Amino acid sequence: MSVLVIADHDGTHLRDTTHKTVTAAQGLGGDIDILVYGDRVAAVAAQAAAIAGVRKVITAESxxxxxxxxxxxxxxxxGLAAGYDAVAVPASSAGKNFAPRVAALLDVSLLSDVIEVVDGNTFVRPIYAGNALETVQTSEAKKVLTVRTTAFKAAGEGGSAAIESTPAPAASAKVRFISEEKVVSDRPELGAAKIIVSGGRALGSAEEFQAVLDPLAAKLGAAVGASRAAVDAGYAPNDYQVGQTGKVVAPDLYIAIGISGAIQHLAGMKDSKVIVAINKDPEAPIFSVADYGLVGDYKTVLPELMKALG
Incomplete structure (x- = not known):
C-alpha cells in the first residue's frame, strides 16, 4: 500500500504534526510520500525529506x-491520489477544510479524526466528544483519512528522500483570495505547545483574561488557550479555543484556570500528559480529569504561584 501524506507547515518550518501523520501512515504499510504545497517551499521540502521512512517528497507551488x-x-x-492507495492528512484547520473535498472528488468516504490504525482497512476514531471510541472498517480501494496527531508519536529524522515537483492546478474561476487577519505572537503555537495556560468564563472580561494569563504564560514559556465560553464572551480570539469545536491539544502540561470542564472542552485537552485545574467550585467537572486540582479563587492562587515561580 502506498500512502501520500500532506505536509503541515507555516511556509518556513515543517510542523511536527507532519511527523506524527507519517507515524500513522506507517501503520498502513508500504511506501510513504509527502506532498508539500505552498510558495517557495524548498526549505520545507528539505525538512520533510529528512523524516525517516519517507520515500519521496513532492512539491507544488502557486x-x-x-x-x-x-x-x-x-x-x-x-489529482495525485490516483497513484496512491491512501491519503493521510493532519487534522488541522486546513486539513479539515480540504480533506472532505478530496474524498468527494475521489467518491470515497472520509475517515475523520483517526487515533489508531489497526491495519490497512481498520481504524479507530473518537465519537461523542471523545467519550467513546468506534472501530470502523472500510472496503474501499482508496482511503482518505484525517489524523488526530495528538494520538501519535512523531516519526524520527535521518531520512534522505528524493524531492521532485509537480504542476499546481489551475486557479478556480469561482473562488479568489481576498484577505486574512493573523494573530502575531511570540508565544508557541497552541497546537504544538508543550505548556498551555487556559482560561474560562470565570475570568470575567477580556482585560482580566489578559492580565491573569499573559504573565503566567510568559513566565512558563507557554501558549494561551481558552474555553469556548470565554471565546464566545469575547475574552479571547477564536484561535485560542480548545475543545471539540476548537483545537485538540496534548501538551506536557495543561493549566486550566476558571474552567468548569464542560464535555466539549474536555474533548480537546484531556489527553494532556499533566493537567492542573484551578477552580473555586469543588464540584467542577474539570477535576475529574485533572492530575492536580486546587480548589480556590484564582485571584488568590495565581499571585502565590507567580511568586513561587520567581
Missing amino acids: AELKQELAEAVSALVA
Missing part, C-alpha cells in the same frame, strides 16, 4: 496553494 484555498489544495491532492 499563490492559491500558499493561501490554502480548499478548492486548489483538493484539486491538487485528488
